[in-house]
Amino acid sequence: MIVGLFAGVPNAASASVRPVNTESSAKSVGVIVTYKPGYEPIAPNGETTGENFAGVALAEPRDLGMGYKALNFETALTHAQAQRVLLGLQHDPRIETVQLDAQLQFSAASASASARASISPSSIVRPFEALKPASAPTMVKGINYFDAKAPRTPRIRISWKAPTTLNKAKIFGYRIETSADGKAWKSLVANTGKTSTAVSITSGISIAQSAFYRVRALTVLGASKAASAPSVAVSITPKVAPQPPNLEKTVLTKGQAPAWGEQSLAERGGLAVSYEAIATLDGEEVDSCTTSAKTCQFTKLQRDYHYVVQVIARNALGQAGSVRIPDPYFSSQWHLYSQYSIHADQAWRFTKGKPSVVVAVLDGGISAHPDLNANLVDGYDFISDAAFSRDGDGWDSNPQDEGDFTNDEASSWHGTHVAGIIAARSNSIGGVGVAPGVKVQPIRVLGTNGGASSDLIAAIHWAAGIKVGGVPNNPTPARVINLSIGTDTPTSCDAGTQAAVRAAWDRGVTPVTAAGNSTFEAAGSYPGNCYPTINVTATGITGNIAPYANFGDGVDFSAPGGDAELAAQSPDGSEGMIVSTFNLGETEEGEPSYGLQEGTSMAAPVVAGVVALIYSARPDLGSQDVYKILLATVGEFKEGSYCAITASRYSDEDPSPSHCGAGIIDAGRALLYATSYKKSG
Numbered sequence: 006m007i008v009g010l011f012a013g014v015p016n017a018a019s020a021s022v023r024p025v026n027t028e029s030s031a032k033s034v035g036v037i038v039t040y041k042p043g044y045e046p047i048a049p050n051g052e053t054t055g056e057n058f059a060g061v062a063l064a065e066p067r068d069l070g071m072g073y074k075a076l077n078f079e080t081a082l083t084h085a086q087a088q089r090v091l092l093g094l095q096h097d098p099r100i101e102t103v104q105l106d107a108q109l110q111f112s113a114a115s116a117s118a119s120a121r122a123s124i125s126p127s128s129i130v131r132p133f134e135a136l137k138p139a140s141a142p143t144m145v146k147g148i149n150y151f152d153a154k155a156p157r158t159p160r161i162r163i164s165w166k167a168p169t170t171l172n173k174a175k176i177f178g179y180r181i182e183t184s185a186d187g188k189a190w191k192s193l194v195a196n197t198g199k200t201s202t203a204v205s206i207t208s209g210i211s212i213a214q215s216a217f218y219r220v221r222a223l224t225v226l227g228a229s230k231a232a233s234a235p236s237v238a239v240s241i242t243p244k245v246a247p248q249p250p251n252l253e254k255t256v257l258t259k260g261q262a263p264a265w266g267e268q269s270l271a272e273r274g275g276l277a278v279s280y281e282a283i284a285t286l287d288g289e290e291v292d293s294c295t296t297s298a299k300t301c302q303f304t305k306l307q308r309d310y311h312y313v314v315q316v317i318a319r320n321a322l323g324q325a326g327s328v329r330i331p332d333p334y335f336s337s338q339w340h341l342y343s344q345y346s347i348h349a350d351q352a353w354r355f356t357k358g359k360p361s362v363v364v365a366v367l368d369g370g371i372s373a374h375p376d377l378n379a380n381l382v383d384g385y386d387f388i389s390d391a392a393f394s395r396d397g398d399g400w401d402s403n404p405q406d407e408g409d410f411t412n413d414e415a416s417s418w419h420g421t422h423v424a425g426i427i428a429a430r431s432n433s434i435g436g437v438g439v440a441p442g443v444k445v446q447p448i449r450v451l452g453t454n455g456g457a458s459s460d461l462i463a464a465i466h467w468a469a470g471i472k473v474g475g476v477p478n479n480p481t482p483a484r485v486i487n488l489s490i491g492t493d494t495p496t497s498c499d500a501g502t503q504a505a506v507r508a509a510w511d512r513g514v515t516p517v518t519a520a521g522n523s524t525f526e527a528a529g530s531y532p533g534n535c536y537p538t539i540n541v542t543a544t545g546i547t548g549n550i551a552p553y554a555n556f557g558d559g560v561d562f563s564a565p566g567g568d569a570e571l572a573a574q575s576p577d578g579s580e581g582m583i584v585s586t587f588n589l590g591e592t593e594e595g596e597p598s599y600g601l602q603e604g605t606s607m608a609a610p611v612v613a614g615v616v617a618l619i620y621s622a623r624p625d626l627g628s629q630d631v632y633k634i635l636l637a638t639v640g641e642f643k644e645g646s647y648c649a650i651t652a653s654r655y656s657d658e659d660p661s662p663s664h665c666g667a668g669i670i671d672a673g674r675a676l677l678y679a680t681s682y683k684k685s686g
């Protein structure tokens with residue numbers, strides 16, 4: 006039931022303003038507020054009905070005819086409430102009359118429609134002094150306000166002059182309003198401040214999207230506030246420098262043309278864009294072509310060479326290039342860009358890795374290398390047996406590789422090769438790692454006869470930032486632990502190693518293991534058979550498992566590890582294998598160089614590098630998140646290959662891993678997925 010106010014026909018008769026009669030013994034009063042034609046009673050919170058007018062609920066406005074509306078309450082007002090209503094109505098220019106009825110006495114329970122209809126107003130008052138709107142701000146101008154320091158942040162600047170007529174009110178600020186179509190307006194900046202006559206805006210605007218803007222002055226008179234009429238509207242289209250184009254293939258040979266995806270108007274910065282594609286060989290520019298389309302033709306490429314390509318977009322406000330790869334050996338590193346590669350060149354659009362992410366390489370140690378030194382952090386030497394460490398003692402703080410040569414074989418520099426696969430620098434020398442921006446922590450566990458699992462357990466703990474007795478704490482704990490280590494006869498995972506990888510995994514430090522090179526079930530290869538790790542087998546350039554690689558249910562994923570039998574199908578300089586940092590010393594460390602190796606030892610660090618990229622983009626994630634991201638984004642094996650046939654058994658419903666794991670790791674897709682991945686729990 007609605008009880009309370011009654012309104013008569015608007016009455017122009019005049020009377021002086023009178024407060025509610027507080028002398029009256031009446032428990033409640035009527036306040037009848039009549040609004041001028043075309044105006045709706047609106048509570049201070051902007052609602053036409055609701056709870057926010059002097060603490061009393063509003064009922065639907067009452068229609069008086071002739072366009073007049075009356076304020077209507079859901080209950081009768083107490084004196085105090087009526088006074089608050091009157092205060093709230095002061096200076097409201099929309100009001101025609103306010104009528105008070107101190108004789109009105111009823112309660113919600115007793116009032117009846119007929120009783121209310123018979124009550125006549127005791128007083129008719131004029132509206133309070135009205136706040137007349139100020140005139141509109143003038144001389145409004147809007148410009149696209151380009152900032153060379155933030156060339157892809159849209160920015161506009163709006164300026165104006167103060168209203169010429171204020172009608173006794175004072176200005177306390179300006180409101181900027183925006184509209185996409187010039188019809189529906191909304192507030193963009195609620196109050197620029199009273200002395201402003203210009204404002205720069207970066208939020209709520211979109212590149213290349215035209216919108217209208219206008220300004221209102223905000224005025225105050227007594228307790229009453231109002232906005233002026235709006236200024237004339239101006240239209241602005243924010244324009245910026247272009248986004249980097251998305252080059253489809255980073256390495257081309259003769260007869261292939263560079264191509265990139267069509268850029269939207271927003272990606273072009275709202276302007277016309279031209280593209281320049283540049284082909285380089287060993288870091289030297291060989292050819293270039295320019296176009297406003299999505300592809301152009303090189304004419305100088307020669308047969309049998311692989312050229313690294315970059316494309317640059319330019320508009321009137323600036324330029325942006327696709328990922329630049331200055332490393333001259335990149336074209337030999339097919340594991341980074343070819344059809345069945347991890348597509349690192351696509352991932353680098355998101356990140357090349359952050360130096361805060363450390364990948365521990367538990368291996369034979371490290372040798373000095375100009376393409377690697379700057380990406381190393383201090384590691385440790387956990388080889389306890391001095392007979393095999395070649396440094397004359399047990400555990401020590403120097404993880405230098407002392408060489409693992411035997412009478413028959415030269416030193417392998419295995420740890421240096423693995424480290425370069427992860428994080429060789431992106432510069433003008435040599436090749437490049439999967440994550441050239443991250444750090445490698447060399448931790449020595451393999452001597453001349455391999456290593457001891459007790460040393461490996463200590464090294465995993467230390468790498469993960471877990472206290473190891475007798476050793477200073479790791480100052481830069483890892484997020485990824487690469488274990489390119491395996492047994493060549495079936496060996497089960499001992500409880501100690503099992504517990505160590507679990508402890509690492511659970512604290513967001515992800516062990517990545519090589520599945521082994523013995524052409525047997527990966528479940529028999531330690532430590533890849535410890536749980537949980539990301540256990541990786543090796544594929545060659547054609548997207549099938551390498552002939553040496555372990556397989557079976559123990560494999561999580563595949564990644565390129567090289568296949569020398571496919572040398573003829575591989576880019577020059579690779580012989581089907583993985584190009585990475587190396588050393589020429591036959592026994593002890595000699596001159597740094599680059600070398601070719603194949604194995605699941607090469608496949609694991611490829612994945613460790615991808616995991617490091619994911620942690621660079623999303624340091625908030627944990628090992629299980631990373632595993633999910635990799636699983637959701639794997640690339641396919643070559644159609645019809647052994648791996649493809651077994652992988653087809655794999656699904657979320659039947660998560661029994663195939664012989665080569667769920668697929669070939671795809672860094673480009675993984676990073677794209679990771680940027681929008683929602684962490685569970």
Ligand SMILES: [Ca+2]
Pocket residue numbers: 386388394396397398399400401
């Ligand atoms: Ca030592």
Ligand SMILES: [Ca+2]
Pocket residue numbers: 386396401402403404405
């Ligand atoms: Ca040492």
Ligand SMILES: [Ca+2]
Pocket residue numbers: 332376429430431432433434435436437
């Ligand atoms: Ca390099």
